[in-house]
Amino acid sequence: MSIYTLGIDVGSTASKCIILKDGTEIVGKSLIDVGAGTSGPARAIEAAFESCGMKASDMAYTLATGYGRNSLENIADSQMSELSCHAKGASFLFPDVRTVIDIGGQDVKALHIENGAMVNFQMNDKCAAGTGRFLDVMAKVLEVEVNDLGDLGAQSTKRIAISSTCTVFAESEVISQLSMGTDKRDIINGIHHSVANRVVGLVNRIGVQDRVVMTGGVAQNKGIVAALEEGLGHTVYTSPLTQYNGALGAALFAYQKALRNVNK
Amino acid sequence: MAKQVSPGVLALRKVVDDVYADAREAKKQGKLVGWSSSKFPCELAEAFDLNIMYPENQAAGIAAQRDGEIMCQAAEDLGFDNDICGYARISLAYAAGKRAARKIDWSKEDGYVINPATGKPLKDENGNVVLDENGKPKKDPKTQTPYIVLEDIHEIEALPEGREKERRLESIQPYKQMRIPQPDFVLCCNNICNCMTKWYENIARMCNIPLIMIDVPYNNTMDPNPENVTYIRAQFDNAIHQLEELTGKKFDQAKFEHACAQANRTAQNWLKVCNYLQYKPAPLSGFDLFNHMADVVTARGKKEAADAFDLLAEDLEKNIKEGTSTLPFPEQYRVMFEGIPCWPKLPNLFKPLKANGINVTAVVYAPAFGFVYNNMDEMVSAYCKAPNSVSIEKGVEWREGICRENKVDGVLVHYNRSCKPWSGYMAEMQRRFTADLGVPCAGFDGDQADPRNFNEAQYETRVQGLVEAMQIRAEKLEAQA
Numbered sequence: 001m002s003i004y005t006l007g008i009d010v011g012s013t014a015s016k017c018i019i020l021k022d023g024t025e026i027v028g029k030s031l032i033d034v035g036a037g038t039s040g041p042a043r044a045i046e047a048a049f050e051s052c053g054m055k056a057s058d059m060a061y062t063l064a065t066g067y068g069r070n071s072l073e074n075i076a077d078s079q080m081s082e083l084s085c086h087a088k089g090a091s092f093l094f095p096d097v098r099t100v101i102d103i104g105g106q107d108v109k110a111l112h113i114e115n116g117a118m119v120n121f122q123m124n125d126k127c128a129a130g131t132g133r134f135l136d137v138m139a140k141v142l143e144v145e146v147n148d149l150g151d152l153g154a155q156s157t158k159r160i161a162i163s164s165t166c167t168v169f170a171e172s173e174v175i176s177q178l179s180m181g182t183d184k185r186d187i188i189n190g191i192h193h194s195v196a197n198r199v200v201g202l203v204n205r206i207g208v209q210d211r212v213v214m215t216g217g218v219a220q221n222k223g224i225v226a227a228l229e230e231g232l233g234h235t236v237y238t239s240p241l242t243q244y245n246g247a248l249g250a251a252l253f254a255y256q257k258a259l260r261n262v263n264k
Numbered sequence: 265m266a267k268q269v270s271p272g273v274l275a276l277r278k279v280v281d282d283v284y285a286d287a288r289e290a291k292k293q294g295k296l297v298g299w300s301s302s303k304f305p306c307e308l309a310e311a312f313d314l315n316i317m318y319p320e321n322q323a324a325g326i327a328a329q330r331d332g333e334i335m336c337q338a339a340e341d342l343g344f345d346n347d348i349c350g351y352a353r354i355s356l357a358y359a360a361g362k363r364a365a366r367k368i369d370w371s372k373e374d375g376y377v378i379n380p381a382t383g384k385p386l387k388d389e390n391g392n393v394v395l396d397e398n399g400k401p402k403k404d405p406k407t408q409t410p411y412i413v414l415e416d417i418h419e420i421e422a423l424p425e426g427r428e429k430e431r432r433l434e435s436i437q438p439y440k441q442m443r444i445p446q447p448d449f450v451l452c453c454n455n456i457c458n459c460m461t462k463w464y465e466n467i468a469r470m471c472n473i474p475l476i477m478i479d480v481p482y483n484n485t486m487d488p489n490p491e492n493v494t495y496i497r498a499q500f501d502n503a504i505h506q507l508e509e510l511t512g513k514k515f516d517q518a519k520f521e522h523a524c525a526q527a528n529r530t531a532q533n534w535l536k537v538c539n540y541l542q543y544k545p546a547p548l549s550g551f552d553l554f555n556h557m558a559d560v561v562t563a564r565g566k567k568e569a570a571d572a573f574d575l576l577a578e579d580l581e582k583n584i585k586e587g588t589s590t591l592p593f594p595e596q597y598r599v600m601f602e603g604i605p606c607w608p609k610l611p612n613l614f615k616p617l618k619a620n621g622i623n624v625t626a627v628v629y630a631p632a633f634g635f636v637y638n639n640m641d642e643m644v645s646a647y648c649k650a651p652n653s654v655s656i657e658k659g660v661e662w663r664e665g666i667c668r669e670n671k672v673d674g675v676l677v678h679y680n681r682s683c684k685p686w687s688g689y690m691a692e693m694q695r696r697f698t699a700d701l702g703v704p705c706a707g708f709d710g711d712q713a714d715p716r717n718f719n720e721a722q723y724e725t726r727v728q729g730l731v732e733a734m735q736i737r738a739e740k741l742e743a744q745a
Binding site: 067080081082083084107117118119120121122123125126205206207 | 679691694695698704705706707709717719721722725726728729732733736737
């Protein structure tokens with residue numbers, strides 16, 4: 001009989017679920033664009049079950065991760081940090097991964113992986129620069145969709161620098177560039193490099209080793225990935241499942257725990 | 265049942281309480297009271313029988329009593345930037361006469377205005393939470409506390425004698441750190457941090473009092489070079505001369521030597537206590553050392569401190585024999601806690617450590633304050649060595665030595681917004697700990713005194729990540745064994 005497990009990643013800006021069959025096959029998934037403290041987690045769980053026609057009682061084990069993981073104590077069997085879950089998810093998608101970069105809504109993580117497990121990590125400080133939220137703020141000022149930033153930035157023809165690390169000051173800098181008539185696409189490219197520079201510093205602190213994998217929603221932004229590759233001097237791999245990576249890791253850990261329960 | 269406090273801990277508490285009480289009494293009697301940085305040679309002040317208060321210890325106490333924010337804000341209102349060390353801001357606000365006080369209820373003869381947000385839930389005789397008419401938990405009035413407001417001691421002292429003056433004086437927070445006497449002189453040694461220099465210059469100017477300064481250059485070498493020792497030795501001699509002028513007394517060599525002997529004994533006993541953390545499991549919670557630091561700072565040159573640490577060592581020896589510990593949970597992981605604790609958030613700091621069975625078994629304070637010397641030059645050299653004045657190589661050597669001896673599984677680094685020098689070199693140290701010791705390290709943002717710089721959710725994620733990495737390491741070591 002197959003074992004089904006549910007991984008839930010409640011981030012600061014989105015809630016994601018993955019349902020795994022026997023720890024190998026993704027049978028259900030969902031993503032709701034609101035995170036901890038909202039209806040997001042409950043809606044994401046419901047949507048995940050709907051996507052594969054399953055229900056909570058079919059799950060052998062449920063594991064929650066992410067900023068809002070502790071709010072799911074009544075739903076999840078246990079909680080783990082998003083650090084380990086991102087390491088696990090990335091190792092599933094890229095078995096030879098050694099470095100994981102995750103840019104989330106309000107934090108940035110650099111993970112050092114050995115044999116599929118996280119052995120050390122670095123996270124950003126309290127500053128929001130270099131996080132997904134930074135990009136949200138910039139997209140709003142530029143009157144573009146955050147999902148379009150990657151394509152627009154790729155059309156840039158001139159490198160301009162957004163030097164402020166503070167989100168608020170960077171916003172002022174962008175406004176000032178706009179008022180000078182600078183092309184939005186060049187500003188966006190500058191923003192991508194500004195984010196990448198912050199992240200490169202963090203990743204260098206744990207030591208970059210191939211293969212480098214980027215996870216989290218921001219990995220969908222081609223401009224950031226390219227700027228990171230330039231800054232790190234390494235190829236950065238991403239997956240179409242990038243946004244689900246934390247939830248995938250949680251579902252994989254859930255499978256390990258379910259197996260332990262079966263073998264008890 | 266109330267928690268049992270061991271004889272050693274009680275003795276240590278009394279030593280610090282007495283230092284504060286003696287200073288208050290000295291001031292009443294018109295004697296001089298000085299303020300000193302934590303690693304100014306206390307032996308010099310002891311030789312002149314001076315009563316000394318320690319602003320760093322005071323600020324830590326004020327922060328732990330949750331009055332750090334109001335005092336930091338008071339300093340900011342005076343024009344000090346909020347990037348300045350939180351201890352300095354608290355101390356500068358205090359030196360300017362600012363005090364955290366309970367808000368007086370002037371509509372009554374006595375009493376304070378209670379802050380309705382404070383207090384624990386009220387429980388009935390069966391232990392159930394009592395709800396109000398809106399279905400919200402009622403507060404136990406016995407546990408509710410007044411609003412805290414800012415007072416000004418100079419303004420109060422200028423009032424005519426009477427009930428208003430009395431009430432406003434009484435309203436000042438009653439704990440000892442908020443009731444230290446204003447300084448008559450300041451003793452500053454910038455070995456502990458260069459920020460001290462301007463901090464103490466400001467106090468001296470603000471209060472118009474003498475400043476006795478000992479400047480310790482940063483050590484680029486593993487051990488202090490002879491030129492620096494000569495330079496600092498000359499400053500010791502000058503400080504003695506200044507103290508003679510200040511007190512009108514001649515330097516008493518016998519008293520000085522006695523104080524040196526006591527300081528050495530306190531340091532040795534402090535190290536003895538710290539070394540109990542080498543036991544696995546440890547007979548004490550490493551967090552205890554943060555509290556016992558108060559004795560090393562305020563009373564290192566006093567016999568009572570040395571005796572109290574002796575007594576604490578006896579308590580710990582007993583714990584070893586009986587297989588007990590002051591750690592209120594089983595020790596599963598052992599970490600080095602790097603940096604000064606977030607005093608205003610100590611319970612929040614402890615919570616995830618407790619939940620994950622983490623004991624702090626290493627802190628850098630052991631070598632930083634456990635120094636012993638045999639002569640004046642060795643004493644000068646010893647005062648060159650403080651966490652922020654030694655080279656990064658020396659700092660790594662100190663920490664990695666303790667980590668190995670005290671068998672840590674990981675390192676938890678406090679990136680302390682108040683302490684730029686300390687936090688500045690931590691990224692490199694953290695890299696070396698992982699490379700040299702093979703242990704995971706996690707860093708978190710916080711502050712030693714200003715609660716505005718700490719985020720509990722971020723801290724908990726980092727601790728959980730550290731636990732998961734330590735678990736992986738433990739499994740790997742077990743598989744290799």
